[in-house]
Amino acid sequence: MKSKKIAINYPILLTMLIPLTLLTACGGSGGGATSQPTTISEPSWVKDQFTASANFVAQCENPRVGSSPITGVTYPDRQGSELLEKHWQRAFTNETYLWYQEVIDKDPKDFGLTDYFDQLKTTAVTDSGRDKDQFHWLQPTSEVEELTQLGVSYGYGIDYNRQDSPPRQWIVKNITPATQAFNSAISRGSKLLEVDGVDFVNSVDDADIETINNALFSRNEGELHSFKFVDINDTEYQVELQTAAISGVPLQIAETIETAQGKTGYLLLNSFYNSLVEKDLVDSFTTFAEQGVSDLIVDLRYNGGGYLALSSQLAYMVAGENATSGKIYQTTVYNDKIANEQTPFFNETLDLIRLIGGESIIQAGQRLPSLDLNRVYVLTTESSCSASESFINALIGIDIEVIQIGATTCGKPYGFVSEDNCGSTYFTVQFKGENAKGFGDYADGLIPAEFPEAGKLSQVQGCPITEDYQHALGDEQEILLASALYYQSNNDCPELVAQPALKKRSITDKSISAEGRGILEANSPLQDAILRDVYFDKFRHINKGDSNAN
Amino acid sequence: MLTKVSFVVKKLVHKQAIVLSLLLLLGACSLHAGEQKSALLLADSKQARAEIVALVSQSLGGQNIAIAEDVFQHSSRLLLGNTAVTSPQGIKVYRSDKTPALVFELIKQNDNCLLRRTDTAQQWHLITKRCFVR
Numbered sequence: 001m002k003s004k005k006i007a008i009n010y011p012i013l014l015t016m017l018i019p020l021t022l023l024t025a026c027g028g029s030g031g032g033a034t035s036q037p038t039t040i041s042e043p044s045w046v047k048d049q050f051t052a053s054a055n056f057v058a059q060c061e062n063p064r065v066g067s068s069p070i071t072g073v074t075y076p077d078r079q080g081s082e083l084l085e086k087h088w089q090r091a092f093t094n095e096t097y098l099w100y101q102e103v104i105d106k107d108p109k110d111f112g113l114t115d116y117f118d119q120l121k122t123t124a125v126t127d128s129g130r131d132k133d134q135f136h137w138l139q140p141t142s143e144v145e146e147l148t149q150l151g152v153s154y155g156y157g158i159d160y161n162r163q164d165s166p167p168r169q170w171i172v173k174n175i176t177p178a179t180q181a182f183n184s185a186i187s188r189g190s191k192l193l194e195v196d197g198v199d200f201v202n203s204v205d206d207a208d209i210e211t212i213n214n215a216l217f218s219r220n221e222g223e224l225h226s227f228k229f230v231d232i233n234d235t236e237y238q239v240e241l242q243t244a245a246i247s248g249v250p251l252q253i254a255e256t257i258e259t260a261q262g263k264t265g266y267l268l269l270n271s272f273y274n275s276l277v278e279k280d281l282v283d284s285f286t287t288f289a290e291q292g293v294s295d296l297i298v299d300l301r302y303n304g305g306g307y308l309a310l311s312s313q314l315a316y317m318v319a320g321e322n323a324t325s326g327k328i329y330q331t332t333v334y335n336d337k338i339a340n341e342q343t344p345f346f347n348e349t350l351d352l353i354r355l356i357g358g359e360s361i362i363q364a365g366q367r368l369p370s371l372d373l374n375r376v377y378v379l380t381t382e383s384s385c386s387a388s389e390s391f392i393n394a395l396i397g398i399d400i401e402v403i404q405i406g407a408t409t410c411g412k413p414y415g416f417v418s419e420d421n422c423g424s425t426y427f428t429v430q431f432k433g434e435n436a437k438g439f440g441d442y443a444d445g446l447i448p449a450e451f452p453e454a455g456k457l458s459q460v461q462g463c464p465i466t467e468d469y470q471h472a473l474g475d476e477q478e479i480l481l482a483s484a485l486y487y488q489s490n491n492d493c494p495e496l497v498a499q500p501a502l503k504k505r506s507i508t509d510k511s512i513s514a515e516g517r518g519i520l521e522a523n524s525p526l527q528d529a530i531l532r533d534v535y536f537d538k539f540r541h542i543n544k545g546d547s548n549a550n
Numbered sequence: 551m552l553t554k555v556s557f558v559v560k561k562l563v564h565k566q567a568i569v570l571s572l573l574l575l576l577g578a579c580s581l582h583a584g585e586q587k588s589a590l591l592l593a594d595s596k597q598a599r600a601e602i603v604a605l606v607s608q609s610l611g612g613q614n615i616a617i618a619e620d621v622f623q624h625s626s627r628l629l630l631g632n633t634a635v636t637s638p639q640g641i642k643v644y645r646s647d648k649t650p651a652l653v654f655e656l657i658k659q660n661d662n663c664l665l666r667r668t669d670t671a672q673q674w675h676l677i678t679k680r681c682f683v684r
Contacts, residue, residue, distance in 0.1 A: 147652060149621070153633070245616045247620070
């Protein structure tokens with residue numbers, strides 16, 4: 001058989017190869033890692049004697065190989081053991097946990113991985129009897145790394161007040177503007193009755209629960225689901241909604257209300273977790289200042305927190321230069337091994353969106369507008385959390401009078417820097433926020449009180465009122481806003497009289513009746529802590545009976 | 551056996567091929583060296599958005615990423631951040647620090663629309679041509 005010589009035409013080959021090379025160069029580089037065999041030495045435990053967490057880090061029972069599909073960073077893991085992971089937990093806690101001195105040191109060998117971490121926390125309780133530490137857990141890093149466009153989440157744009165155990169009660173409390181739900185007939189205060197034809201209130205059957213969860217927590221854009229509601233007038237109605245990527249509207253309402261006392265500004269601010277809102281706030285306060293607004297109601301009832309810097313800017317825009325100059329917005333207090341940090345009242349634009357990688361939407365370094373108020377009304381519920389609580393506490397810390405109208409806040413003066421080790425991410429309280437007077441112990445929340453008790457700094461002057469859903473947000477008849485306006489006129493809390501026919505409440509003069517004071521039944525603090533948008537939350541699917549199960 | 555003429559012709563062919571190769575190389579370079587400018591998407595670019603959603607997901611290991619309907623219509627940068635986590639008691643916890651976002655950028659280069667992931671410098675040619683320099 002003759003072999004045939006193939007003439008290689010190098011120029012043509014070159015012609016083909018060069019563009020291919022260039023195209024390859026357009027792409028990114030991949031990475032991989034191989035674990036190296038190591039000799040595992042098991043550490044021994046000696047009570048109250050600690051070595052650095054660096055001695056145990058990334059020595060894993062099941063080391064990950066390769067790199068994170070999200071960040072591209074190569075996993076540092078190498079072969080270790082569960083015992084080494086538990087010793088890392090112990091050392092990490094001793095180094096960074098705010099209350100490390102209150103942790104009873106126990107032998108890691110006596111526990112499983114999760115159980116050991118669970119007990120690496122204080123057992124102290126608050127005045128109300130709940131655990132001082134409500135923020136201690138671990139979960140797979142792959143879940144924690146989940147990303148979303150900032151301010152965007154899957155769902156329908158409906159926020160509910162949720163009671164998850166049968167008979168379930170989900171009440172519409174807010175609807176995101178410019179969504180299908182907003183443009184449909186769904187009204188505030190409506191209760192969810194059926195989902196895709198399944199009884200939402202009472203179902204316990206597994207298949208039904210799955211149907212409900214698949215609809216309520218769908219992440220499939222365009223998927224159509226039906227929802228039956230009953231409104232506050234007991235009229236049932238049904239809507240069909242498509243799952244969508246919902247863009248949150250952090251500053252939902254900014255308006256001026258004419259009152260006998262003058263112009264009153266009203267802001268419904270639903271999140272500090274959206275760097276775009278900086279410009280919106282500057283625009284609103286500029287308008288308020290131009291209009292001569294002399295009182296302000298900041299509605300943080302659904303604001304779960306976010307960027308501390310934004311809440312600091314908001315506080316400055318309320319209080320102004322004289323009240324804040326040289327004052328500290330919040331001192332971040334770590335344990336005695338880590339230096340404290342201080343956050344000022346930011347009096348300039350920061351262009352936060354640019355700082356985190358976006359395009360500039362406002363020039364940094366411009367002096368913020370301010371109203372120079374010495375009193376502000378803040379509307380709260382149990383959903384008011386974290387940076388929202390910092391806003392209240394910081395203003396109190398510089399002697400601005402805060403009138404808190406609504407329910408006790410969630411109670412999160414704490415924070416942490418989550419840490420990955422061996423594929424688990426650890427959340428443990430590492431700092432607390434204190435105001436300029438050194439107060440930050442409000443683990444039970446900031447509590448509106450008509451007559452705050454002496455020395456109880458977590459009690460804030462104001463009116464304890466549970467919100468209802470009888471009126472639209474921003475409506476002057478809405479119960480919390482109406483109560484703030486009443487307080488503004490009367491320097492006192494309103495009497496709330498129940499109107500049995502429609503179970504509505506109205507504000508009336510105090511002299512009419514003290515018996516009618518209609519504080520509705522309250523949920524438990526933990527139930528109420530769940531009053532937030534469902535579409536942002538993948539962990540709290542409904543279930544058969546346990547109101548707090550995941 | 552090559553005649554002198556055929557040798558000359560063949561030599562010329564080789565030269566032409568080299569010239570062609572260089573021209574293509576230059577063309578490729580000019581394509582890649584063409585000025586890249588931040589771009590926006592035209593309104594009502596549903597197909598373009600779908601393409602972007604798929605590419606972003608692919609770039610992030612197949613994660614299903616919630617991306618706004620009007621992505622790249624107001625800004626040429628798409629910022630991704632961690633979702634809120636939820637404590638065992640059901641309280642959502644936001645990150646309060648100014649952690650840099652993971653950024654994708656829409657770029658126009660010549661007539662092409664490109665999507666670039668800034669931390670890895672990866673970029674993808676989009677099928678859509680519905681982008682414009684802002």
